[in-house]
Amino acid sequence: MDVALDLLSWALLLLGGFFAVAGGIGVIRLPDFYTRLHASGVTDTGAAYLILAGLMIQGGLTIITVKLALIGFFMFFSNPTSTYALAAAAHRSGIEPLPRAGGANTPEPVENTLPEPLDVTQKRPGSAPPSQP
């Protein structure tokens, strides 16, 4: 039983280490901020929870496991929140995501040769749309 638990926890630890290194390589190699956010999310979820689970199995039914579970509990709420805050702040500051490069469904950019239409309504961005009679 102990041997089986050890093997399980070691598999979890090694898998967590693999996810950590894969996410680190992704953070280095991916081309765009939002894709790097995805790679960071791999290490924040896969690596963190797998390693915490492996350590919990090694800790047994003690206060150590409770503390590890608390760490996992806080990570469960704080990591998505900080990732969301990062993505929202970057999007608000004007960082555009990469366009899909060379995919099958890539829309061809259409050259707009028409003159700009005269804007007679002068709608402001925050104003309400005019009500229909």
Place this chain on the structure above:
Amino acid sequence: MALTLGGTEMFAAAALAILATMALALARAIAGPTVYDRVLAVNMMATKTTLLIALLGFLAGRPEFMDIALVYALINFVSVIAVLRLFGRRV
């Protein structure tokens, strides 16, 4: 602790993987073109530091390190939000 097979090699292996990831994140934090890349890399490093402290507690046989890891996990979130408030307009 239920350490029957061998010793602490798996803790060491996982700690080495975490250290390699921290080095990669540090490289991104140095090279990051925008400030958000740097904040992302620092956030990732802080999460990995939490895991590394927990692993080191098992590796050194001192489970009191879990308290430090717990505090680090809490400080990490607060620091990211604070830095985003500094650089972003409204988060």
